Amino acid sequence: MAGNRVVVYQGPGEVSVESIDYPKLELPDDVVTGTGVKRSAPHGVILKVVSTNICGSDQHMVRGRTTAPVGQTLGHEITGEVIEMGDDVLFLNQGDIVSVPFNIACGRCEKCDERQTGVCLNVNPARPGAAYGYVDMGGWIGGQADYVFVPFADFNCLRFPDRDQALEKIKDLTMLSDILPTGYHGAYTAGVTTGSTVYVAGAGPVGLAAATSAQLLGASVVIVGDMIEERLAQARSFGCETINLAEPGELNEKIADILGEPEVDAAVDAVGFEAVGSGPDAGEQPAAVLNDIMNAAKVGAGLGIPGLYVTGDPGGVDEEAQIGSLRVRLGLGWAKSHRFQTGQCPVKRYNRGLMKAILADRVPIARNVNAQVISLDDAPEGYQQFDRGAAKKFVIDPHGMLKA
Incomplete structure (x- = not known):
């Protein structure tokens, strides 16, 4: 045997x-x-x-x-x-x-x-x-x-x-x-289609798969945000625009520098619960990416969330985060009539x-x-x-x- x-x-x-x-x-x-x-x-x-x-x-x-x-x-x-x-x-x-x-x-x-x-x-x-x-x-x-x-x-x-x-x-x-179906699921459930402008948070493998999928679905511009320049270079290698979130500045302003307007048609969270805030001194903020994509997405947009969120995180930043309870600005998403899709692909x-x-x-x-x-x-x-x-x-x- x-x-x-x-x-x-x-x-x-x-x-x-x-x-x-x-x-x-x-x-x-x-x-x-x-x-x-x-x-x-x-x-x-x-x-x-x-x-x-x-x-x-x-x-x-x-x-x-x-x-x-x-x-x-x-x-x-x-x-x-x-x-x-x-x-x-x-x-x-x-x-x-x-x-x-x-x-x-x-x-x-x-x-x-x-x-x-x-x-x-x-x-x-x-x-x-x-x-x-x-x-x-x-x-x-x-x-x-x-x-x-x-x-x-x-x-x-x-x-x-x-x-x-x-x-x-x-x-x-x-x-x-x-990762390819998961990235595709993120882009597809966000409503990416012909001509869409898309923001993908995270340039790890799932984020890059989501960006690839957005291109396959016909997006006109795919913007990838991350804090690691090597990963952003990988996104640029196949035609994505990129935003270095470790640098100072507001996300919407950086999107406007690329698109001429501060919001995108669809957004994807490919980071999950180990998210950090933006800027040079950013620390862990589990809801940071969820709030970012709501800020970045237009009224009526879809938000695909293939990034992992858990019900038990011993290393969470506080007692609420340790049970998966995060400070998500749901009121913002409600006011903008956003559609959310979470869970396993x-x-x-x-x-x-x-x-x-x-x-x-x-x-x-x-x-x-x-x-x-x-x-x-x-x-x-x-x-x-x-x-x-x-x-x-x-x-x-x-x-x-x-x-x-």
Whole structure:
């Protein structure tokens, strides 16, 4: 039997690569105990992980900014090769290369029927919605590993139509598991369309994916704001305008310098709860970005909020922030008739169409987010670089398939 290794959270600022059991076609204890469903999962597959990425959501846990326990396995951005299947898997074959949405979904509940796979009702007894390798998300083993179990595989796995073509474009296709659909969800739910002017807060990988998506949706101008110049340079590399929020000045004035008017048609929060204020002496202000995008967006605009907000943050700046209660200027959003869209991106709503766009050379997402391939053993260093603000998207290659 093959061994297995996985990236594990060891406490604030520290991860390691640990040996664990090879996966079985079985549901995790939390799901079995909480729902009473059968442990055996003939509907699942075992994947040999082809690529798995480090996400900003992982980084929140590793910084100690969630209630993740020591020993939490990590990794929810998974692309893999099917190497073992249960008897109830009908439409996949061994050797298929598939993208796995970070949302785990049963495909059978009311929410899955409504294509709201981010809040599936049957895969996490604690709350609607589940994910691989994430705190409070059902106890599913993480995918920053050699091998991983995927349940309800016919529903959850997006099969790439041509194996050789998929491996040629794997650095782009690996982004389908999370950040590209998540960025697209942010832009789409903000109402970006032909000719829109767009402000994206945050030039991390999700922010850059949102900016890429806004361009794909037909935006005329995409402005990206961040406090790290290296990340802003990455946004400029594919045609975005940028605002350095570490410099003095009001956001609306800086938008006016670019557009000739102080507000945009649509805005996206790709930062989340570890937000900071603007200016050279800015400190952490969890609601800063939410308030910024309301200020920046026109009356009647949409606000897409793919940035993560949590109900438990031990490192929050005050008692309210520690339970996810933030000082959001809701009255401003109400007065401006804004539309808000929050929550996990339902990846399956978008991933097939985005796959087609990648295969047709319409979305150079790996270039735009500056994908850098590393080994599984180099994952701890990748986390450290990402935490320091590196303008890169780290793609883990456990078996050397990307390098080949």
